[in-house]
Amino acid sequence: GAVVSQHPSRVICKSGTSVKIECRSLDFQATTMFWYRQFPKQSLMLMATSNEGSKATYEQGVEKDKFLINHASLTLSTLTVTSAHPEDSSFYICSARRTGFGNTIYFGEGSWLTVV
Amino acid sequence: GENVEQHPSTLSVQEGDSAVIKCTYSDSASNYFPWYKQELGKRPQLIIDIRSNVGEKKDQRIAVTLNKTAKHFSLHITETQPEDSAVYFCAASIPNFGNEKLTFGTGTRLTIIP
Numbered sequence: 001g002a003v004v005s006q007h008p009s010r011v012i013c014k015s016g017t018s019v020k021i022e023c024r025s026l027d028f029q030a031t032t033m034f035w036y037r038q039f040p041k042q043s044l045m046l047m048a049t050s051n052e053g054s055k056a057t058y059e060q061g062v063e064k065d066k067f068l069i070n071h072a073s074l075t076l077s078t079l080t081v082t083s084a085h086p087e088d089s090s091f092y093i094c095s096a097r098r099t100g101f102g103n104t105i106y107f108g109e110g111s112w113l114t115v116v
Numbered sequence: 117g118e119n120v121e122q123h124p125s126t127l128s129v130q131e132g133d134s135a136v137i138k139c140t141y142s143d144s145a146s147n148y149f150p151w152y153k154q155e156l157g158k159r160p161q162l163i164i165d166i167r168s169n170v171g172e173k174k175d176q177r178i179a180v181t182l183n184k185t186a187k188h189f190s191l192h193i194t195e196t197q198p199e200d201s202a203v204y205f206c207a208a209s210i211p212n213f214g215n216e217k218l219t220f221g222t223g224t225r226l227t228i229i230p
Contacts, residue, residue, distance in 0.1 A: 004159075006159075032215070034217060034218075041225075042222075042223070043205060043220045043221065043222045043223050044160070044205065044220045046217060046218070046219075046220075049215070049217055051215075091157070093159060093160070095218075097216075103148075103216065104150075104162065104165070105150070105162070105218060106162070107152075107159040107160045107161075108159060109158065109159045110157070110158065110159055112157070
């Protein structure tokens with residue numbers, strides 16, 4: 001089956017620093033990946049759509065300069081949270097669309113970010 | 117854009133009974149409706165999906181029905197088991213030339229009572 005790997009699963013960083021989260025499609029190519037944020041007991045909120053070789057498309061209200069997305073290859077997208085603050089602490093999940101297989105979307109394991 | 121509403125937000129069902137979760141969507145152009153199961157702190161897992169060209173799909177104890185006219189779709193779980201306890205999310209997707217994105221419902225916390 002299609003596997004999407006996300007790393008790190010948990011990260012703690014200090015306020016003001018930046019942290020990078022990776023999302024990899026292990027056994028398929030993904031021209032499109034998505035980044036979500038999920039607060040406890042809430043739904044998944046789409047932050048941005050990442051397209052290989054082009055700029056990401058951000059949802060309304062998401063600061064593109066704070067949440068940098070890079071999709072440099074067909075199997076890797078990265079999310080960098082810059083100048084992190086405690087309110088950025090959340091569960092971040094990526095997903096990847098498996099092109100040609102009904103365009104089914106598969107999720108990564110998620111990354112718990114804690115900013116102290 | 118698309119708006120997806122999901123009900124109920126919490127649902128408790130006796131083991132062995134059936135559970136039904138309902139979602140409505142706003143954009144009649146939506147054509148893909150997946151359901152995900154998410155356990156605490158883990159990734160959402162696709163459990164079943166349906167496309168707008170069919171009205172019902174079944175996979176063992178899980179079924180999904182779609183009413184395009186009313187713009188609603190439902191998840192049915194029969195013979196529920198304790199391991200069915202989780203949060204379930206519905207989603208809808210509008211065709212957009214390969215740039216489709218999922219809009220999620222607010223989730224239903226399903227608890228199976230042994």
